[in-house]
Amino acid sequence: MPRTLLRGIPASPGIVIGPVHLLRWEVPEVPADVIDPADIPSETERLRIALARTIERLRVLRERAVRDAGAAEAAIFDVQVTIVQDEELVGRAMDLVAQQFTAERAFDVVMHDWREHYARSPHAMVRERVSDLVDVHIRVLTILMDLPDRDPVDLPDGANAVLVTRELTPSLTLQLDRRRIAAIATDFGTRTSHVAILARSLGLPAVVGLLDATSRLRSGESIILDGTAGTIVMRPTEAELHAANVRRQREVAEDADLAALASMEAITQDGVRIQLFANVDLPDEAAEAAANGAEGVGLMRTEFLVVGRAAMPTEDEQYEAYAGVVRAFPGKPVIIRTFDVGGDKLPVGGFPSEPNPFLGWRAIRMCLDQPGIFKTQLRALLRVATLGDVRINLPLVVSVDEVRQAKGLLAAAAAELAAGGIPHRADVPVGIMVETPAAAVLADVLAHDVAFFSIGTNDLVQYTLAVDRGNAAMASRYTPLHPAVLQLIRRTCEVADRTGVEVGVCGEMASEPLMAFALVGLGIRQLSVNPFSLSRVKRLVRHVRATAAREAAEAAIAAGTAVEAERALRERLAAESPAEFHDS
Ligand code: PEP
Ligand code: MG
Secondary structure, rough: OOOEEEEEEEEOEEEEEEEEEEEEOOOOOOOOOOOOOHHHHHHHHHHHHHHHHHHHHHHHHHHHHHHHHHHHHHHHHHHHHHHHHOHHHHHHHHHHHHHEHHHHHHHHHHHHHHHHHHHHOOHHHHHHHHHHHHHHHHHHHHOOOOOOOOOOOOOOOOOOEEEEEOOOOOOHHHHOOOOOOOEEOOOOOOOOOHHHHHHHHHHHOOOEOOHHHHOOOOOOOOOEEOOOOOOEEEEEOOHHHHHHHHHHHHHHHHHHHHHHHHOOOOEOOOOEEEEEEEEOOOOOHHHHHOOOOOOOEEOOOOOHHOOOOOOOOHHHHHHHHHHHHHHHOOOOEEEEEEEEEEOEEEOOOOOOHHHHHHHHHHHHHHHHHHHHHHHHHHHHHHHHHHHOOEEEEEOOOOOOHHHHHHHHHHHHHHHHHOOOOOOOOOOEEEEEEOOOOHHOOOHHOOOOOOOEEOOOOOHHHHHHHHOOOHHHHHHHOOOOOOOHHHHHHHHHHHHHHHOOOOEEEOOOOHHHHHHHHHHHHHHOOOOEEHHHHHHHHHHHHHOHHHHHHHHHHHHHHHHHHHHHHHHHHHHHHHHHOOOOHHHO
């Protein structure tokens, strides 16, 4: 009996029953055929038509992206049009057709040469163009070889399809159309990789890290995707469809119950008040987060302004994006993080490929090395701080010099604004992400220079356990409840208490009820969670005692392993709260 259940990593909750839309975003194999000399004119014409159709296609995509995501994001498609129109490239392909190559083979040969040539360039800007060349390579061959067009946009309205792909690249993400795509399944990725975070932001159920979904599923076949359980059922039986529908209805009913919590306080049974903030990855989420009862924004990620785009955003564009979020939270804290670019969050151009990007030129390192880019962002932040309670958060700090340098640039940005008579606020609180073991261990040193600590457990787990957060094959080793991680969080909390520096957790741990229980037990009083999880975490807080959470956290830290720590927490949570938390 062939396997019909695919297990992956639950990345974004919800159940969808729908047809697979398989997207193989990879360069197809091209047969090494030759043509008859008599066919050269018609073959040349075929190539010309395919190039023209590719340009048309890119223009449609660009228009859609302008409408859905903004002109700056859509620039990625302009770059690709320029490639297809490049006279040298087209001329070389035409020459090969004149030498009896088929149109697809001619184009394939030229693109392979170009990609190789670009990849060897000493200039990072040029090397980074390779991903656009790959995109164009796939697009033109797909048309020439008459492969079923695989763009996500080609689905009919209301298709309710499950997009199945190896990984979601920035250009694919830009094409996601929620009227057609109801869920996402990827071979690569983990809960904390950015495709998962984005899916949760968009409210699209998702299963990632399936390893071989793209080779096991066929386009058009109907499946059940369960983003809560992290599974896909192939060839579902009537009984399985019925069970999925029942579960779906239960989730919808549960959501309605949870909605009632939005206006209630997050306070434990023994009267400890927990501040519940939201993480905002895209500005559109802010209003929803506020409506769901968020008391502020604990983490506004700003990478959406950079990732997948060809040019850095202007100061005014940034100001508008930040202002939208600040206005959604009048008088409430909005912690905006400076660009955390690098790792798996890459712009289209201008950044070097690195053998080990998570240990490379990312986040604060890139910003300090590019003071022009950084100062533009800092100016926008100082200006937007006139609208509300804005705070600035620096990512991936490992040393106090980084904080001091960043503050130096902030002072310079304030001086520039003052000289130009531009309204701004110069005394914006500056805090750091505690997301490296170095920052947690040095918390007492860093505390002198910062206003707050925001513990980023996604990276803290990765760097403490030396486990790549984006590697699905390592997912079972990525254990946030590892006692070493819990000790670093506790240590940061103790320093914060002693020094009066504010502390919160904004990594995904805060969004998981069982882990939120542990965090409250470790002394955390501020949790910043994805908007979807606000009510779930609030329900947990309202059902438990902080004293019980503390005992549970102590038992977890005393446990030798992540598995034992989890067991200790589960047992205590089960004793504390209703059955609904038992499998959280
Ligand atoms: C983290 O590392 O926990 C975090 C919140 O930042 P990001 O997921 O954006 O790296
Ligand atoms: Mg991080």
